Amino acid sequence: ASVEEIDRLNILNARMLAMTRAVEGLRLPCDHALIDGNKLPKLNIPATALIKGDARVAAISAASVLAKVQRDRDMVAMEERFPGYGFAKHKGYGTKMHLEALEALGPCEIHRRSYSPVKRLLTKG
Numbered sequence: 001a002s003v004e005e006i007d008r009l010n011i012l013n014a015r016m017l018a019m020t021r022a023v024e025g026l027r028l029p030c031d032h033a034l035i036d037g038n039k040l041p042k043l044n045i046p047a048t049a050l051i052k053g054d055a056r057v058a059a060i061s062a063a064s065v066l067a068k069v070q071r072d073r074d075m076v077a078m079e080e081r082f083p084g085y086g087f088a089k090h091k092g093y094g095t096k097m098h099l100e101a102l103e104a105l106g107p108c109e110i111h112r113r114s115y116s117p118v119k120r121l122l123t124k125g
Contacts, residue, residue, distance in 0.1 A: 003109070007112055007114045010114070020042055024044070032046050032048070033046070034053060034057055034059065034060055036053035036060045071092075072091050078092075078110055085101045085105060102118065103121070
């Protein structure tokens with residue numbers, strides 16, 4: 001889901017949309033989806049929500065690791081596009097370093113406007 005979709009829909013609904021897109025975009029069809037959490041996205045196949053699914057099902061755990069690795073790579077690439085924010089180090093998490101860079105540089109196009117530190121900066125002044 002895009003930054004704009006997250007801001008418009010909220011993080012949960014954007015996550016549901018992203019999961020729907022992921023399942024619909026599979027090259028090989030699947031019979032059943034296992035979802036880590038307590039809510040199911042709208043899917044065209046049967047699905048099961050599993051609270052703490054990443055600790056209970058090896059496939060969910062593996063998918064979680066792959067997603068984190070890809071996100072980390074994406075954040076390293078964002079450091080090249082938006083130098084000075086420290087994305088390669090903090091990977092977009094709200095660390096002290098990230099918040100200090102946000103304060104010094106202001107939000108860039110990949111910052112969610114609905115994220116409270118960004119929202120506060122945008123309404124300042």
